[in-house]
Amino acid sequence: MNTTGKPDISREKSAELYEKAKTYFPGGVNSPVRAFKSVYGTPLFIEKGDGCHVWDADGNQFIDFCCSWGPLILGHNHAKVREKVVEVIQNGISFGAPTALENELAELILKHNKFIEKIRFVSSGTEAVMSAIRLARGYTKRDKILKFEGCYHGHSDSLLVKAGSGLVTFGETSSAGVPKAFADETIVIALNDKEALQKAFEEFKDQIAAVIIEPVPANNGLLLQHKEYLQYLREISAQNGTLLIFDEVISGFRLGFEGAAGYYGIKPDIITYGKIIGGGMPVGAYGASTQIMDTISPVGPVYQAGTLSGNPVAMGAGIAQLTELLRSGFYRDLNAKAEEFAEAIQRFATARNYKFKVFTIGSMFWFAFTDKDIRKAEDIDPASMEKFKIMHRELLNRGIYLGPSGYEVGFVSSAHTKVDLEKAKRAIFDSLDLVFRG
Numbered sequence: 001m002n003t004t005g006k007p008d009i010s011r012e013k014s015a016e017l018y019e020k021a022k023t024y025f026p027g028g029v030n031s032p033v034r035a036f037k038s039v040y041g042t043p044l045f046i047e048k049g050d051g052c053h054v055w056d057a058d059g060n061q062f063i064d065f066c067c068s069w070g071p072l073i074l075g076h077n078h079a080k081v082r083e084k085v086v087e088v089i090q091n092g093i094s095f096g097a098p099t100a101l102e103n104e105l106a107e108l109i110l111k112h113n114k115f116i117e118k119i120r121f122v123s124s125g126t127e128a129v130m131s132a133i134r135l136a137r138g139y140t141k142r143d144k145i146l147k148f149e150g151c152y153h154g155h156s157d158s159l160l161v162k163a164g165s166g167l168v169t170f171g172e173t174s175s176a177g178v179p180k181a182f183a184d185e186t187i188v189i190a191l192n193d194k195e196a197l198q199k200a201f202e203e204f205k206d207q208i209a210a211v212i213i214e215p216v217p218a219n220n221g222l223l224l225q226h227k228e229y230l231q232y233l234r235e236i237s238a239q240n241g242t243l244l245i246f247d248e249v250i251s252g253f254r255l256g257f258e259g260a261a262g263y264y265g266i267k268p269d270i271i272t273y274g275k276i277i278g279g280g281m282p283v284g285a286y287g288a289s290t291q292i293m294d295t296i297s298p299v300g301p302v303y304q305a306g307t308l309s310g311n312p313v314a315m316g317a318g319i320a321q322l323t324e325l326l327r328s329g330f331y332r333d334l335n336a337k338a339e340e341f342a343e344a345i346q347r348f349a350t351a352r353n354y355k356f357k358v359f360t361i362g363s364m365f366w367f368a369f370t371d372k373d374i375r376k377a378e379d380i381d382p383a384s385m386e387k388f389k390i391m392h393r394e395l396l397n398r399g400i401y402l403g404p405s406g407y408e409v410g411f412v413s414s415a416h417t418k419v420d421l422e423k424a425k426r427a428i429f430d431s432l433d434l435v436f437r438g
């Protein structure tokens with residue numbers, strides 16, 4: 001029984017599959033965010049997706065705002081992406097030798113992105129960031145990196161590090177299995193804090209190879225930074241001979257074709273991509289100026305390789321998806337639709353005096369149970385997640401699928417129609433009423 005006194009939707013088949021999965025995989029999943037650890041119930045096993053909808057093993061239909069955690073900006077099973085994948089597969093799946101498809105995807109990106117001159121394809125966001133960090137260290141011949149509390153950069157050792165106490169701290173490992181010596185090379189400070197940034201550069205003068213930031217931090221709530229702060233970060237990095245890395249694995253091709261760099265008009269030294277770039281297939285990439293990129297093997301001394309890097313099927317999916325994004329008005333229409341959606345929800349909550357905020361940029365949104373302006377990780381009240389938990393369950397019961405954590409952002413895709421968004425709004429309004437009025 002849920003808050004409304006009605007039974008939850010049927011989830012028997014998913015529950016059965018989950019029991020089985022638990023005997024095969026730790027926690028029954030192949031990535032921890034998929035487990036329903038911070039919401040009610042157990043993971044829904046998805047059977048198919050089409051447009052903005054997914055169907056689970058019990059036949060329930062949902063309007064999906066998770067969109068595979070961001071990659072599916074065109075929605076599920078987009079005809080152009082599917083057709084291209086099928087076409088490429090006819091000729092074989094992998095060669096371990098160059099293909100024209102790699103050139104084609106690179107050209108699509110580099111022609112329409114003034115912030116990078118060369119690119120290298122890898123197979124995930126984690127790999128892109130890990131390689132970008134090695135590149136920055138090799139290029140600057142320095143070891144330390146500076147990151148921000150509340151930014152996620154994948155699961156490589158140097159980046160599974162969280163802030164200790166104090167303004168500028170050596171990180172503490174945020175996962176078992178990461179040697180302390182790795183964490184000692186990573187400095188962690190709060191977002192949106194100029195003073196901490198200055199202090200870090202004073203304390204570690206000439207030692208910081210790179211500063212890495214999600215220019216739109218979207219993995220721990222949506223912690224929107226002021227443009228002016230990002231500009232300051234650009235300046236102070238340059239003054240100190242430190243490379244600025246924008247981790248655009250989420251924001252790349254999402255805020256616009258040129259991602260957050262284009263949105264803010266700020267040129268970082270290295271940019272990492274993932275998610276959208278592969279059209280739903282496993283692709284990551286990092287790019288920079290020719291001078292920086294030529295530090296990479298086989299031209300330069302920084303080694304980085306991959307058996308399946310630039311995989312033709314994945315390149316095909318990326319080419320098909322990015323081609324759609326380059327159509328005139330694509331981002332204008334998508335962002336306008338998402339903005340209207342977020343604003344309507346905010347208006348509803350404000351009119352009812354609910355302590356609830358919708359943070360939004362481009363086609364991403366985050367529901368926060370607060371009345372505060374949230375700009376850094378410590379501004380988020382963990383107790384507010386109890387409310388998200390109720391909302392999540394009520395939304396599933398009303399055919400709306402959000403990622404199973406209140407710290408995750410939602411995505412609107414071009415496949416979400418006005419009708420779908422109207423339906424979603426009504427479900428969200430009902431759920432908010434239940435959360436706040438019981």
Ligand SMILES: *Cc1c(COP(=O)(O)O)cnc(C)c1O
Pocket residue numbers: 124125126127129152153154155214219247248249250274275284
């Ligand atoms: C998702 C994400 C990653 C990790 O990418 P994976 O493909 O999951 O390895 C890294 N950085 C950011 C900003 C991300 O959103």
